[in-house]
Amino acid sequence: MNRCKSQECGKEVAYYSATVSAWFNTKFEMDKQLLSLSSAGVGLLITLMTxxxxxxLRVACFFALSLLCYIITVISVLLILYRNGKFLEKLNSDKNKNKNENDNLLLVLDFTARTSFVIGILLTSAIGIETSLNKLEIQESFVIDKSKLEKQPQENKRKSLNGAGRMRPNDTPNKQPGETSPKNTNNEGN
Incomplete structure (x- = not known):
């Protein structure tokens, strides 16, 4: 009977250990993903800008704010990862009697990282929408200008070439007014 209780107790300890390990891994994975995605967001913004x-001006403000949000997320997550180690050391120390305490700075950093990341995504989406709308407006104005050119009457196009025949060079380039041109300039020495 005593042996069965120790086996059940061992199973509970193993289950608790696996659960705690999964909880830590999930928390750390979230922070690592935020770090990776924010770094990719900075790269995406630079690519979009170039x-x-x-x-x-609105898009410029979106770029600046979005870049700032992603950088805040990266810095917050790096501080979270550093602070997590210190917090775990504090929890495992013999001096710490209160095992249920929270690190308020970690709570603030978690909120800051997640909030700034979401705002960065929203601003990046706004950049994409604004850039697409601007490109659409440019294409529409090009189509309108092209249709205006096609509607011009044909006589105006011909009229603009009037006088082009006057640009043709004369038969004798150095002819003075009142002079007659020589008939054969190559046979003068004969």
Missing amino acids: AFGVVN
């Missing part, structure tokens, strides 16, 4: 440029 590929499409800044089309107006």
